[in-house]
Amino acid sequence: MEKRNRTQVFIVDDDPITLQLSRYRLEKEQAYEVTTFTNAEDFLMRLEDNPDIVVLDYRLPNTNGLEILRKINAASEHISCVVMSGQESAEVVVEAYKHGAKNYIIKGEQAFDELAACLQQLNTQYKLRRDLDRLREQVLDRERYWRIVGESPATLQVLRLIQKVERTELLVLITGESGTGKELVARAIHYNSPRKRKPFVAINVGAIPEDLIENELFGHEKGAFTGALSRRIGKFEEANGGTIFLDEIGEMDLAMQTKLLRILQERVVTRLGSNKEIKLDIRILAATNRNLAELVRQGKFREDLYYRLQGFLIHLPALRERDNDVIMLAKHFVKTACEKAGIPLKSFTPDVVRQMMQHPWPGNIRELQSVVERAVLLSDGPKITEEDLIFAPVV
Numbered sequence: 001m002e003k004r005n006r007t008q009v010f011i012v013d014d015d016p017i018t019l020q021l022s023r024y025r026l027e028k029e030q031a032y033e034v035t036t037f038t039n040a041e042d043f044l045m046r047l048e049d050n051p052d053i054v055v056l057d058y059r060l061p062n063t064n065g066l067e068i069l070r071k072i073n074a075a076s077e078h079i080s081c082v083v084m085s086g087q088e089s090a091e092v093v094v095e096a097y098k099h100g101a102k103n104y105i106i107k108g109e110q111a112f113d114e115l116a117a118c119l120q121q122l123n124t125q126y127k128l129r130r131d132l133d134r135l136r137e138q139v140l141d142r143e144r145y146w147r148i149v150g151e152s153p154a155t156l157q158v159l160r161l162i163q164k165v166e167r168t169e170l171l172v173l174i175t176g177e178s179g180t181g182k183e184l185v186a187r188a189i190h191y192n193s194p195r196k197r198k199p200f201v202a203i204n205v206g207a208i209p210e211d212l213i214e215n216e217l218f219g220h221e222k223g224a225f226t227g228a229l230s231r232r233i234g235k236f237e238e239a240n241g242g243t244i245f246l247d248e249i250g251e252m253d254l255a256m257q258t259k260l261l262r263i264l265q266e267r268v269v270t271r272l273g274s275n276k277e278i279k280l281d282i283r284i285l286a287a288t289n290r291n292l293a294e295l296v297r298q299g300k301f302r303e304d305l306y307y308r309l310q311g312f313l314i315h316l317p318a319l320r321e322r323d324n325d326v327i328m329l330a331k332h333f334v335k336t337a338c339e340k341a342g343i344p345l346k347s348f349t350p351d352v353v354r355q356m357m358q359h360p361w362p363g364n365i366r367e368l369q370s371v372v373e374r375a376v377l378l379s380d381g382p383k384i385t386e387e388d389l390i391f392a393p394v395v
């Protein structure tokens, strides 16, 4: 059995024989990882290792069981304590239970078997709790991602990845063809993260001319260049405390990639015309529809930046790989288009549904959205028919 699967048990007793016998009895079960301590000081130093169970002698030099129970409770509510002692006064037993002891075992011939039975019971509870935690992690809280429409296995897998990474500070690289919802996913990560009340700043680095990009990202001081009439903060500073989303990162030129790498490593930014470094507390998300590995091979993308961006990958499947999501999304876009136009809800004829399922959707969800919006406008009656469905010629 692997160590991490075993229940961690700490035993504290000033009597080495009791420690040895307890350890011997418990290790027979192979379910426990046992650590022993002969004094309270050494034990308390290791309390932050978060054992699952502590077996405690009531009478210890310089302290007593109640004192230690208090300290354990203050450190964590998840540690179970079992008191094992020769002390038999009813008052002491009651006090121990009041301080959260799960059991009180009186030292004697039967004590080690009693201890084993008691721990077995606690261990079953732990296993159940661990299984429950694991299940909770796997269950998808679908409501939190209500903007992302779709129920196909491919979409649910993406949502599971978002759920795994949203609370971390990891750099996430979102890949996928154009129009697959990369920005939507970046927003879902930010708005479900602890940074949700801070800014989300999206910037399409591929759409900004090379000579303007530094100014756009880093900002400038007054007089930094001709025409810099006042100070302007850049996107990185604007996103400080929150999240920056660097879209089309594969389009960034090499000089800018070097600067970005420095920001990723040092978390500081300098405005143009200034030598003062500004500290950044920022989460970085990036996206691309290009094959970055191929760009590295062609010498167009820095290899070190490429590896830096591999922190956590989320690949968005093309719409044609999302089964029935096509129709779900189409209905969603019909509904929003009709609401926007203030007209009664329209629906598709069966032929339209068939055609939509057969179309390869090279422009993905963006293409579907515009085809549906146009069809809503073109259709005269309550039904959207084949004549209303106009696909853009495939490029």
Ligand SMILES: Nc1ncnc2c1ncn2[C@@H]1O[C@H](COP(=O)(O)OP(=O)(O)OP(=O)(O)O)[C@@H](O)[C@H]1O
Binding pocket: 147, 148, 149, 150, 176, 177, 178, 179, 180, 181, 182, 183, 184, 185, 247, 289, 329, 365, 366, 369
């Ligand atoms: N699963 C989805 N549910 C609802 N709307 C979606 C979904 N995926 C994408 N969209 C919508 O489709 C459009 C395109 O999405 P988005 O801009 O996020 O794609 P992208 O992959 O970032 O595109 P590009 O590669 O061109 O930057 C947006 O209007 C977005 O709201």
